[in-house]
Amino acid sequence: MSVDQTSTPAAVADWVDLAAMVRDPYDTYRRLRELGPVVWVPALKRYLAVSFAACSAIEADQETFSASVRGSSALMARALGAQPMLRKDDPEHASERTPVNSCLRPRSIKANWLPLFEQNAETCLAGLLERGPDEADLNRDFAAPFAARNLIDLLGLRGASPADLTRWSHAFIAGFANLAEDPGIWARCGTARSDVDALLDELIPYYRRTPDGSMTSAMVNSDQPEESVHANVKLTISGGLNEPQHMVTNIVWALSRHQRQRDDVLANESLWSATFDEAVRWLSPIGMYPRQTTRETVLDGVRLPAAAEVGVVVGAANRDPAVFERADEFDLSRAKKPHLGFGAGTHLCAGHWAARISIGEVAVPLLYRRLRGLGTDRRRTEHWQGWVFRGLTTLPVTWTP
Template identity: 50%
Template sequence: MTFATIVRTKALPVADWLDPAELARDPYPSFRRLREEAPVAWVPAVNKVLISSYEGCSFGERHPEIFSSNVSGGTMVRAMGGQPMIRKDDPEHAAERAPMNRTLRPKQIMEIWAGKFEANARHYLEEMIEAGPGSADLNLDFAKPLAAKNLCDMLGMTNVEPLDLARWSRDFIAGTGNVLDKQEIWDRCETSRAECDAALDETMARLRRHPDPSITSMLIEAGMDEDKVRNNVKLAISGGVNEPQHMITNLVWLLDRSPEQKAELWADPGLWKQAFIEASRYFSPIGMITRETVADVVIGDVTIPADTQIGMILASANRDEKQFPNPDVFDIHRDGGPNLAFGSGVHQCAGKWAAQKAVGEIAVPMLYRELPELRQDAGRRETWDGWVFRGMTNLPVVW
């Protein structure tokens, strides 16, 4: 008997207690309750069936023929003004992703982008140091502008100020997570789309004359039509700032509370890769991904009907006690198999390798080499935002 073929099934449980406001404050207690009481449940507050277990989310990622990415009326398409590759199924998805992969594989990351990541990290570290201990904010002075500048370079958008691109990313992410349909968020998305499209007019014209190794150039060289190029650049903007930005602050926040593990990283820098992987499990930067069933499917002992919108809560799956012993403990020596922080299967985040290099191998190790006493300012608290995409908006630091 396999996970998806259980004969005796039951109707969908309803989790009418789930409160999006509580999720925004701290989602993990609610995720735990979902896993314990109803790992597959209809949630009226978000108008979706939520899957919260590792096994359920992993199954969904392994079966894109059932869990389609082509979600009808999805918030992502509305936020960005078009349908990017992540909202398409193969073979159309694969055809659009292939040219992007040409510049995002580990070999290309090392040969083309690692030097730029290093120079950019050095630049923003100097700016944070200039702000001074007690005034510096790791997110505002380092993580956000660094992630945005790295992405400007990777997109070939040299005409864009990094903080403008970071604002577009924030708005596209807010729109993608706008499950409560707030008009103020849609208005922000519209403004950012217009600014992004204006910048892309110049970028695309320049790259047609002078191709380079950037993502945008690869999409153009592949013969992709202009609307698809724009949609997929906006997709890269939405995740390409948010995820590495939050991974920097998450990792520093966790190490600040794990002095023994921080000391191990000093003694053995080879552990940084595992520290990045464990931090991405503990605080998953992609909290939930959306799918739509194309046929009835059984998950555990629950039947999900066809044409149902699904939210696969990766942040919950990565805290599932059945997959990860002591999941609420940050442990850089954890041996629990792969996590789902960047998704898996055909839709695994294309920027995973870039984030691992830029954050886990360059930016955060550089922070501690240059500022060995770096720590959160005890007199100023951090602030968190979101649950579909969750991370710190402020992390005051001293050194």
């Protein structure tokens, strides 16, 4: 991308209320898109790319838009203690990602991990049933422990419990989004880092002696230094738990508010794949991630200076009406189009197939097969949180015993 005479400076959105975005960002996203594809937000001290075209262009050009973000937006590296692969460009990114790719291909997942996903789903369903239809919280009693058990298996974190994974993931995710520099959040990140580092100090020599098919074993037995293994395991604990658990609750929440579409899915199980994709688009669990310009450039007609910090707001891009008809609606019948819920390009989420299979083919269909009349319980309070990462932290559900 080179600067041209038809480009314009970014519009300024000095009205953005971060607290309102945490509660519900979608009205803010709509107003930002109306201002332009890329907008300067003083409250965040960064540009936000909010159009589908702008976000896609960023992912297609890592030479201009670097994932190796420095300065005030390098929250992920601070939370994890080092730069993970997600904050590196190729060839460094590729060298660290390649060892785990073989663990996460569809054939490998179905051959090696599908039976464990099914076993974990049954175990967590038993816990949900024990709570009963008047007290069950789908996030607390099923989604979070299911995602945590799967992640323990995928990573090979021998000795860790689902409660450990949940605590660590929440601490790291809060650190990634700690734009306000809350010292309590950094303290929790420090505790989580120490816990995971202590576990890996035991597991790294174990996997050198006894390699297996887990992601940690693959990393340990590659050429990456131990610091990178530590950072990338922590990265996987964060995204590998947070997004899958939110996808379980997001799908159930969406279907509970679209009864006709729920009935269509239950009558035709081939629609589960479309249900998963539409939920990821409509309620993107990853709302924003950072990039930084390596030179002065033009993005979707907007001039950006060198070293500009840019937020890639895929939560806004996935509801861009220029790409998706009736973009604010949940619609399983819409024409299939690529979305950015898992990112794109070289940084496409490595675990997207694991999420599709464990959530879209195992967990959510199992819930609807075994819990007659499953839906959200509107007698009790649900709670959404976040925009950098967004999901239901509380989702009361009920069913017919």
